Amino acid sequence: MKKILLALFVLSSSVMAQEATELEKKLDALNIPDDKVTPVLSEDKLYVVNTRYSSLVNRHELTLQGANNFTADSHLSTNQAAASYRYHINSKWSLGLRYTRYSNELTAAGKKLFEDKQILPDTDFAKNGQEAYVSYNTIYGKLRWSQDTVVYFDQYVALGGGKVELASGKKNMAFADLGLAFWLGKHMSTRVGFKNEFYKQSQRNGDRSIHNGMGYLEIGYLFGSGDRG
Secondary structure: OHHHHHHHHHHHHHHHHHHHHHHHHHHHHHOOOOOOOOOOOOOOOOOOOOOOOOOOOOEEEEEEEEEEEOOOOOOEEEEEEEEEEEEEOOOOEEEEEEEEEEEEEEOHHHHHHHHHHOOOOOOOOEEEEEEEEEEEEEEEEEEEOOOOOEEEEEEEEEEEEEEEEEOOEEEEEEEEEEEEEEEEOOOEEEEEEEEEEEEEEEEOOEEEEEEEEEEEEEEEEEEOOOOOO
């Protein structure tokens, strides 16, 4: 009887040791840097365990932006160049200021109109703008670029307003913005998005409501390392 109990004890100890070893291997597999892809375990199960790689809490960001107006008048092509400052309150909310320069050129149709009839489009074109806005990050996620590296991103929405200087003078402007912010390492950022601008334009027959649909690309730099609290 003692021999049977001893054999059962040895067998159970061996099984427990094997299970402990397997568990230790799985825990070691999860102990990796935040900027690397978590290895797939032998059971092909992957769990989200990493926190935000680069904290946004109490950080400042400067960005440069280029944009194209996809809803411009058929006679006029409008582009933007802008510089922005953002203060990230936390991982969700940020406040921003932006200065924008507008570039306007006649399209092929606009040039033909001028050459054939000596008529310029009745467009109260924009020259520059100053804006203030608040932004909210709705979704945080990761994109896998290679077997062992990922890029982190936030999907965001922003609302704001300010002044736009037109050929006829300054007007109030409001806008809504939707985009993706990609965090490259701990300091670089890239944004792509679509910004909707709304203001009134003066024309010969009265004011006209304008909607600019600006598709943009933005590159920025984050200062500091953030506060993980």
